[in-house]
Amino acid sequence: MNKLIEFDEKNKVFHLHNDKISYILSVEEGGYLSHLYFGKKVNGYHGQLRYPRVDRGFSGNLPESLDRTYSLDSLLQEYSGVGNCDYRTPALDLQNADGSFAARLVYQGYEITAGKPKLEGLPAAYANADEAQTLAIFLKDEISGVEVTLLYTIFKDLAVVARSAKVTNAGAEPVELKKVASMQLDFIKQDMDVISLPGAHANERHIQREAIGQGRKVFESRRGASSHQMNSFIAVLEHNADEFSGEVYGFNLVYSGNHSFEIEKDQFEQTRVVAGINDYNFSWHLEAGESFQAPEVLLAFSANGLNEMSQNYHELIREHIVRGKFKHQEREILVNNWEATYFEFNEDKLKTIVDDAKELGIEMFVLDDGWFGHRDDDNTSLGDWNVYERKFPQGIKHFADYVHEQGLKFGLWFEPEMISIDSKLYQEHPEYLMQVPGRKPSPSRNQFILDLTQKAVHENVVAQLSALLDGGFIDYIKWDMNRHISDVYSVSLPKQRQGEVYHRYMLGLYEILETLTTKYPDILWEGCSGGGGRFDTGYAYYMPQSWTSDNTDAIARQTIQYGTSLVYPPSVFTAHVSAVPNHQTGRITPFETRGAVAMSAVFGYELDLTQLTDEEKEAVKEQVKTYKAIRPLVQFGDFIRLKDPAKGNQCAWMFVSRDKNEALVFVFDRLASAQPTLTLTKLAGLDPAKNYQDQKTKAIFSGSELMELGFYDPVKRHDFTADMYHFKAVTD
Ligand code: DGJ
Numbered sequence: 073m074n075k076l077i078e079f080d081e082k083n084k085v086f087h088l089h090n091d092k093i094s095y096i097l098s099v100e101e102g103g104y105l106s107h108l109y110f111g112k113k114v115n116g117y118h119g120q121l122r123y124p125r126v127d128r129g130f131s132g133n134l135p136e137s138l139d140r141t142y143s144l145d146s147l148l149q150e151y152s153g154v155g156n157c158d159y160r161t162p163a164l165d166l167q168n169a170d171g172s173f174a175a176r177l178v179y180q181g182y183e184i185t186a187g188k189p190k191l192e193g194l195p196a197a198y199a200n201a202d203e204a205q206t207l208a209i210f211l212k213d214e215i216s217g218v219e220v221t222l223l224y225t226i227f228k229d230l231a232v233v234a235r236s237a238k239v240t241n242a243g244a245e246p247v248e249l250k251k252v253a254s255m256q257l258d259f260i261k262q263d264m265d266v267i268s269l270p271g272a273h274a275n276e277r278h279i280q281r282e283a284i285g286q287g288r289k290v291f292e293s294r295r296g297a298s299s300h301q302m303n304s305f306i307a308v309l310e311h312n313a314d315e316f317s318g319e320v321y322g323f324n325l326v327y328s329g330n331h332s333f334e335i336e337k338d339q340f341e342q343t344r345v346v347a348g349i350n351d352y353n354f355s356w357h358l359e360a361g362e363s364f365q366a367p368e369v370l371l372a373f374s375a376n377g378l379n380e381m382s383q384n385y386h387e388l389i390r391e392h393i394v395r396g397k398f399k400h401q402e403r404e405i406l407v408n409n410w411e412a413t414y415f416e417f418n419e420d421k422l423k424t425i426v427d428d429a430k431e432l433g434i435e436m437f438v439l440d441d442g443w444f445g446h447r448d449d450d451n452t453s454l455g456d457w458n459v460y461e462r463k464f465p466q467g468i469k470h471f472a473d474y475v476h477e478q479g480l481k482f483g484l485w486f487e488p489e490m491i492s493i494d495s496k497l498y499q500e501h502p503e504y505l506m507q508v509p510g511r512k513p514s515p516s517r518n519q520f521i522l523d524l525t526q527k528a529v530h531e532n533v534v535a536q537l538s539a540l541l542d543g544g545f546i547d548y549i550k551w552d553m554n555r556h557i558s559d560v561y562s563v564s565l566p567k568q569r570q571g572e573v574y575h576r577y578m579l580g581l582y583e584i585l586e587t588l589t590t591k592y593p594d595i596l597w598e599g600c601s602g603g604g605g606r607f608d609t610g611y612a613y614y615m616p617q618s619w620t621s622d623n624t625d626a627i628a629r630q631t632i633q634y635g636t637s638l639v640y641p642p643s644v645f646t647a648h649v650s651a652v653p654n655h656q657t658g659r660i661t662p663f664e665t666r667g668a669v670a671m672s673a674v675f676g677y678e679l680d681l682t683q684l685t686d687e688e689k690e691a692v693k694e695q696v697k698t699y700k701a702i703r704p705l706v707q708f709g710d711f712i713r714l715k716d717p718a719k720g721n722q723c724a725w726m727f728v729s730r731d732k733n734e735a736l737v738f739v740f741d742r743l744a745s746a747q748p749t750l751t752l753t754k755l756a757g758l759d760p761a762k763n764y765q766d767q768k769t770k771a772i773f774s775g776s777e778l779m780e781l782g783f784y785d786p787v788k789r790h791d792f793t794a795d796m797y798h799f800k801a802v803t804d
Contacts (some may be wrong), residue, residue, distance in 0.1 A: 083119035103178035132157035148258035169245030195613030217243025253348035269303035277635035296557025320374035325343035355571030386641035428681035438483035455497030484546030516555035524580030649679035668794035754782030
């Protein structure tokens, strides 16, 4: 493989590059790491662009120099330590043994390796020696002995740089880490916006865009999970950038816990982005010789708008994050009994749904909440992962065998991180419940958090799940988490380490997931947290797919799936056709529209199949047949957003095969009008020189006709419609 990373000894400049991007940084006077450039590929950098020296009032200078034009308060930097006359947001904050807050991070050396090293205990992108190269830069604070290793991995074929930071205490005294960001990126003055993905339970990942003004702005989660409320991603983009044009920088943290993305536009209108674990209630006691590894941030660049950034993330997540046998495997069409029955079911009732599922061509049955302990509602039994005998008198395997005999796979729901007061587990081990001594813990959905920082809790979860999974009759697991963390304290840690609980919880969870996914490689794991409450790239490392949202309404889902696709490919998010009136919004939408929205991701049903009319059953059969035909394109093709539902009455997106021989287009209209405004849909991502045939009408268009002229959308005479177009390349 060609060299992707070069070091110019004379100018002390590192240049990471591939055919798409360049990332350039230098070692400046005093050994400080300065950021020079991140963007479109640069051929032959000669070291001319350097940060200008300017004498600025109230911006102090280096202690070792009298040069008044050189200040860390203005220099574009790579990773700034606390307490150095740089008054902007630091990447590293710590308290030394003498009580001081100071870390002067000075360059010591570098190393370039093929491939990409693992990050201990954490999920991270992976790459072989012929797919990526990694630059490690070593920094040190001479006084305390604190060392920082910055990793930069550049991928051969992607416009992505993965960054992370590790702090090692090579001094003699302990230090208290207050904040260890994964990365920092400083920009020279530009007119830029920031996009974030805020939301709420059943209303996740809406695209929010705002201008970056002077001052600080933080997008974060303090909930112990990556959260419905603010996804672990931001994009910084040119003010006039859109889906297809303009420069965009994406920042995505590979982590499922508390995160923060801090943006600060300084007095000189330079913008700094600092991303990583949130420093809220965080501290880490680092004894001499110990290290702390911060998670990874995936930095993506696009010179052609948001869609290109998303396609980079999609490829990266599909090829370098998702692991195991399901990575390239088409995912089964499932039916889940949650919205069909909630807690009101028994084996006989479920068998009728399984029978119908078989007849309709559905490939997997998923048994959701309520099969264990004595769980008839959401007040009990979490922590007791043994079958509820009233519902399954002959055991869970007996029912799973029935499902298998019908030719379907069998999936099961768990919520392993939780404990109910009304449970055997609580009676036997009240100390497993996370709470602050002397204070009553706060219930949420009447349940509590297991303290995953305790080894015994960890072992209990693995043992209970293994007891079932060893039976070999479970093909799929839905791993749910239905509340956020509060009452943060662990009896397993001393006083000065209580600031470590949030992160140690995540490390405990990741260890459990690594153990179980390695031990049971044939099981397909689906992540869930009350829908999309833990929908992040870290989770995708263990869970090849995740439940996108508890909101199954086809209209609400358009906005949710549109926002989700900014980072995550449709192969990692799941969508189900549910009953109407919809259980979350009360809205009535056509069966066809519900199908089209759900077919735009990993597809399934979540309704009582036995209640469907004959006509609806025929529609299901048709949808199942269609999805099986388009599944490779949906799950592994390129996804392109065409019309943003937040900007009008329509939403549209499309899928294109890698060879550009096939395209699938979905156009959704919300409200019909007596005097409709005519609309055009223009496609993207096709080969302009190829001819494509509409599979329904047999009409032929050139790729460039479809992209430049487009086609008129049919006039709508009822609300909430969906049109699907399937184009295939033809030779004449
Ligand atoms: C929340 C999930 O998102 C739902 O799909 C369902 O599994 C419920 N939990 C069950 O409690």
